[in-house]
Amino acid sequence: MKKPVVAIVGRPNVGKSTLFNRLVGGRVAIVENVPGVTRDRLYRDTDWRGYEFTVVDTGGITDDPEGLEGEVRRQAEQAVAEAAVILFLVDARQGLTSDDFIIADILRRAERPVILVANKVEDFRDPYLLQEFYRLGLGDPFPISAAHGFNVGDLLDKVVELLPPEAGEEERQGTRVAIVGRPNVGKSSLVNRLLGQERVIVSATPGTTRDAVDTYFEVAGKEYVLIDTAGIRRRSRIAESTELYSVQRAFRAIDRADVVLLVLDATEGATAQDKRIGGYGHGRGKAAIIVVNKWDLVAKDSMTLEAYRRALRQELSFMDYAPVLFVSALTGQRVRELLPAVDEAVEQARRRISTGVLNAVVRESVLLTPPPTVKGRPVKIYYATQVDVQPPTFVFFASDPEAIHFSYRRYLENQLRRTFGFQGTPLKLIFRARKGGREA
Known part of the structure; x- marks a missing residue:
């Protein structure tokens, strides 16, 4: 049975990703002192006192219905909708803001157990430190320091008290599919097309997806885990440390995948960076499918597809075992062929010969x-x-x-x-x- 979800929500830069990393036991979410670093929902399983559950980190919610901030807010609201317990994080040092009141209003409508968590507490003996947070109408603020781990164990005790009884049951495992490629080749659009919903934020700006995002779903009785990753650029083009962490995480996503979907832009062909990404998965023995996206944008005749395939085979000759699928995430063209190809690749990778x-x-x-x-x-x-x-x-x-x-x-x-x-x-x-x- 699927593990219950514990969602961490709050406005930007209150320490959600720091708490997420503390709860799951590693540096999974990117942590920087820059608002808006976490954009998509990031899932990881953890356990506490015998209870297994999934923690989800979300983008900061703000009162901006337009642009990327509006998308982040919508993603956070969707995470709240699937949560069994919600951790509403506020900044004890900065105090209440108008965004905190907006989020509190969203959470009251969610009809889910909410723990109001006051982060960045330095003096746990100050009885007046958290007094203003009672104005949110969500009960007693729970003081912690996510950065130092203070009081986090007590917070987890409170979380498991609110989890449903079936929280200890084990979750079924699905085929892990990493969707990788250069920035802006349409990876997130492909995820959304496969899932039939806007699960991952889609933007025309390269590098929108920064975290590796796991999505569990089932089709015709078969379980899958889609791992959408940040676009991978050459190291010389990585100016921000944030993007460097994203590249490292994308390669780790390949490491834990059963099958890698190497997504290319049909209008650009296979580039040197595509070869590097494909070579990484090949070197780690990962089953792979080459996905040529944006095929609807290519002017073609009866010879175009095979000519393109031959050129691609020449450029990616070390991956001559990988099937090539020509798709359009925008129109849905041939996207339905991806999962059967994934199933076949996994079956072949697990095959034993006497x-x-x-x-x-x-x-x-x-x-x-x-x-x-x-x-x-x-x-x-x-x-x-x-x-x-x-x-x-x-x-x-x-x-x-x-x-x-x-x-x-x-x-x-x-x-x-x-x-x-x-x-x-x-x-x-x-x-x-x-x-x-x-x-x-």
Whole structure:
């Protein structure tokens, strides 16, 4: 069963992301002394005293219905709507503001348990420090210092008291899909199209998505977790430390994904940065799908798609196993093909081949094209076995592993793919000496 949600809300720069990181036990949300750094909802699971729940960090709510601030407010309101418990954060040092009253009004209408949390408290003995916050009409202010962790344990005790009884039940896990790419290629629009709702803020300004945002959903009985990430730029173009953290987080999102959707802009083709992003996932053995977005903007004839595909294969030759889908997040063109492709890629990445069947293919491959000779002596490949999945990993035992050239390794990989498929996933081939030899 899905874990209950604890939403952290408040105006900008009151310490929501600091509290979020404190509750989930790591630096997940970006923390800077700049209002508006957190824009989308950021989810992480945590537990306290045996209760498991999901904490969501939200963008600061302000009284601005237009522009990005209006989008942030709407995202925060949606997080409140799905929350079992709401932590309303205020700044004890700065005191009450007009935005605090606006948020309090929103929360009273939400009909959810609300804990009024006064953050940045320095003197817990001052009886008058929090007196003004009673004007919000949300009960006793709960004093904490998120930065130092003071009183946070007591706050968590209060949270679990308000959680529904089923909070201890375990949540089902879905296929984790990281949506990655350069800024402004349409990643967030693609997420929204897949989900059928405006789950992630969409802006024409590159870099709007700064956090990796997890969204759980179910289609036809299958569970998925979409991880939308910040656009990844070359390090030389990262001027703000905030964006540097976002890039690092995007790469970590790839690390925890089952499948990576590498999103490209059809009007620009594959760039050097696209290769770098794809190479990162490839190097970590991640199943992948190349998604060419904005296909509706490309002038085309009957030859355009295949010509584009060939050029793309040449630019991203190291990912020749990855299927290429031409989509339009704007119109929905072919977007419905993404999840079946994800399912197939995951299935292939988790596939196991029995040792007997594998060695029959290896023997035939060696007979067709023998390994190279070294000083007149042929290199022998004795047998092979699969030792892991995600990616499928095969160990080949040979008389002289170091003598097996890259081109022959590639030949064996192609033979495995020709026989077993493995579309959508890289393969890892390891060559070892049969007796005490080192890995080649």
